[in-house]
Amino acid sequence: MQPLQGKVALVTGAGSGIGRANCVTLASRGATVIVNDIDEAGAHETVTLIRAAGGMAVPCIADVAKSDEVERSFAAAQRETGPVQILVNNAGIPGGMTAFENIDEMAVDRMFSVTVKGAMLCTRAVLPAMKQRCDGRIINTSSITAFGTHPRGCVYAAAKGAIVSLTRAWAREFAPWNILVNAVAPGRVETPMSARLSSDPAYQEEVRRRVPLRRRAVPDEIATVVAFLASADASYMTGQVLSPNGGEVM
Template identity: 55%
Template structure:
């Protein structure tokens, strides 16, 4: 199914985890991928997987939290593949769980710089082209914690909640140019970020107690949702926050 044939998609933080799955699924649906990551090796690995599967992709190396660097990187790669039709603001950092009074100003600033300002900078870079063509899809990756909060994670939950606010505001502001803006807010997804803890008995018991479907999600299950929101089938959906979380937050 090539529902995104002829579209150009930029996925930030696409060198691993959910971002890599987003890129692979969008490419499978026919989009040309711009693969962003701050790690050039990780970006190249995702590009290689897409190309190896018969798709087209180019790397876009840069830190989304650095306005000048990411804008320059996007402008350069746009010269190769054309204007961007789909933007997935996925780049993020987890940060370790800390009590409120243990979170440093530097940790707080970096969390918002990547999640919030990074999404702002990338959106600002692609928006003129979307407005000119009166077409575009922007998908922000929030989190279940942006909806529910969690103690010892206020810096992360706060940044992810801010993305939900941006999603709703941008959806209203950009609608006159036929640009749809939505957010996905994943729950527990099987990515490397949890490491060995995800296999512990403590984590297993917590999963069983709090997730009705009794399992973690797979990155592809988030990517399938992203691909739908990026398609013409979702043209009447904007300003929404959709949370694939196994029923943990309803």
């Protein structure tokens, strides 16, 4: 039997990159996956990949920063799949490397709206059913930048730090209902969001200098950690942050 057989997982920001890898990996282990993204084409591509491999998936198009869209689209998807038992709050946007004094206020609002408020809205949408069943997994995507690893990009770092705090606060609050809340904090990952860095010699040298494994991760290497947290193997783990980062942070 597959370890996630019979489970329903919802992954946000699943139209590409780490989110897509999360979906494909969870589906390969037996979960029915609700694929959320604001990008309709990307979400449908992920669904197609899963179905082509024999898995089960449905699209869920919504901006996670808008409560009405989250509530409407999540409810519609769950009418097809049944209630969500595994939520992966993965949606995010690029942070850039802007010096603090040059940061735009609208960029701050959008970063926190998608990353932090989005995780809160999505969790609120699935929490009642998890509490009713006294069972659930919530897995949040943070970043090593939350630990002060980069000299610029403080808005992104602050939002990802807030995700760590939410993870720990929710873990305590939801524990009486056997809802486990953990986070992954990836290091450098090859994704469409960071594609331009692949051709930057200075960045590649920085990776070799700062990452002991001397390379970036691929999305599948993050997805396997998420799948572990979603599985019965992590049944006594909550409030933790796992950081697959190639040794950049130890």
